[in-house]
Amino acid sequence: MPELPEVETVRMGLAKWVTGRTIAAVEVHHPRAIRRHLPGDAHFIAMLTGRTILDVSRRGKYLWLPLDSGDSVIAHLGMSGQLLMQPADAEDEKHLRVRFAFTDGGPQLRFVDQRTFGGLSVSEGGAELPDEIAHIARDPMDPLFDDAAFSARLRGRHTEIKRALLDQTLISGVGNIYADEALWRAMLHGTRPTDKLTRPAVSRLLAHVRDVLSEAIVAGGTSFDELYVNVNGESGYFDRSLNAYGREGEPCKRCGAIMRRESFMNRSSFSCPRCQPKPR
DNA sequence: CGCGCCTCCTGTGTGC
DNA sequence: TGCACACAGGAGGCGC
Numbered sequence: 001m002p003e004l005p006e007v008e009t010v011r012m013g014l015a016k017w018v019t020g021r022t023i024a025a026v027e028v029h030h031p032r033a034i035r036r037h038l039p040g041d042a043h044f045i046a047m048l049t050g051r052t053i054l055d056v057s058r059r060g061k062y063l064w065l066p067l068d069s070g071d072s073v074i075a076h077l078g079m080s081g082q083l084l085m086q087p088a089d090a091e092d093e094k095h096l097r098v099r100f101a102f103t104d105g106g107p108q109l110r111f112v113d114q115r116t117f118g119g120l121s122v123s124e125g126g127a128e129l130p131d132e133i134a135h136i137a138r139d140p141m142d143p144l145f146d147d148a149a150f151s152a153r154l155r156g157r158h159t160e161i162k163r164a165l166l167d168q169t170l171i172s173g174v175g176n177i178y179a180d181e182a183l184w185r186a187m188l189h190g191t192r193p194t195d196k197l198t199r200p201a202v203s204r205l206l207a208h209v210r211d212v213l214s215e216a217i218v219a220g221g222t223s224f225d226e227l228y229v230n231v232n233g234e235s236g237y238f239d240r241s242l243n244a245y246g247r248e249g250e251p252c253k254r255c256g257a258i259m260r261r262e263s264f265m266n267r268s269s270f271s272c273p274r275c276q277p278k279p280r
Numbered sequence: 281c282g283c284g285c286c287t288c289c290t291g292t293g294t295g296c
Numbered sequence: 297t298g299c300a301c302a303c304a305g306g307a308g309g310c311g312c
Contacts, residue, residue, distance in 0.1 A: 001305065032289085061306075079289080079305055095290090115289045117306060159283065168307075176305065224304090225292090266286080267305055 002077040004139055004173030005216035006228050006236065007061050010083055013231030015056040017085045017107060018065070022052045024103040033097035033111060035076075035119035047071060047122050048100075059129070060139045060172025066127040074121045074130050075111070080227045081118025084110045114227065139173035140210050151202040154194050161197065162190030162269065165209070174209060177222060177245045180270050182209040184244035189276040190269050196279075215241065244270045 002010070026048050028034055028041045051067040058064075063083075065073040075083065084093070085107040098111040098120055111120060123130030138145045150171060154164055164170055165179040174182070183190055185208040188201070197205075216222060221236030224246075229235055243253050247270055248261035257274035 076306080078307085114291070115304090117289065157282085163284080166306085265284085268303085
């Protein structure tokens with residue numbers, strides 16, 4: 001499932017393949033693929049056709065492609081979105097939503113999305129940071145991420161630590177998998193109240209978040225199935241390094257206790273009953 | 281405004 | 297063999 005490491009892997013691939021290329025044609029194959037764009041698909045297409053892509057930027061799980069017009073294309077992969085580079089004569093994917101062809105006739109950029117939780121949109125004048133994603137906090141890999149401010153905001157919240165890690169307005173890029181991994185490393189249960197965490201505990205947790213995200217980027221992300229692949233259709237291999245996520249019934253890699261699964265926010269949380277005791 | 285729940289979507293796996 | 301249903305979950309929106 002695309003979280004920061006998967007989206008960063010896609011960003012790097014896109015930067016290599018589309019920077020400096022000029023869009024010749026755009027096709028929209030599914031209405032839900034274009035988000036928050038009230039003027040309609042025709043306007044979306046008109047704003048992109050003939051424009052040159054200058055760069056590929058990322059904040060948290062969002063990507064945006066600044067154009068030479070000063071506008072940007074925003075992309076979010078949701079649960080199952082893929083941005084693929086494909087030869088112009090390659091067969092259409094079953095869930096092809098948007099196709100970008102380039103003036104050089106080279107590989108096309110295709111947005112493919114089975115569950116349609118992802119989508120593209122255009123931000124007018126949003127080259128620096130699109131307004132549409134201004135509410136998304138900096139991610140912990142961002143050099144300007146403010147550790148002290150994060151700690152203060154986190155400890156000022158009255159909620160559980162895992163909820164806070166998943167709140168993209170507090171810290172972005174962390175999803176269900178890497179939240180569980182960071183909490184396992186920090187030996188904290190996800191329901192620990194944020195307002196009772198000490199500053200050093202938050203600092204340790206943040207270091208574990210950064211470590212696990214960095215290691216996953218090196219591995220090219222986590223792929224459980226074919227839903228997450230890089231722009232060339234290749235899987236990442238961080239699933240081999242997971243210590244918590246998906247390990248219900250298996251021994252904790254630290255203490256040997258049998259890992260548990262708990263239901264939380266309509267999804268699953270995996271933790272060690274001994275290393276990560278529930279609060280109270 | 282803070283917090284937490286609901287919903288969107290479709291393919292896969294499981295149990296009867 | 298076929299059907300029903302749980303499950304995967306990012307994030308906007310809404311109710312309290």
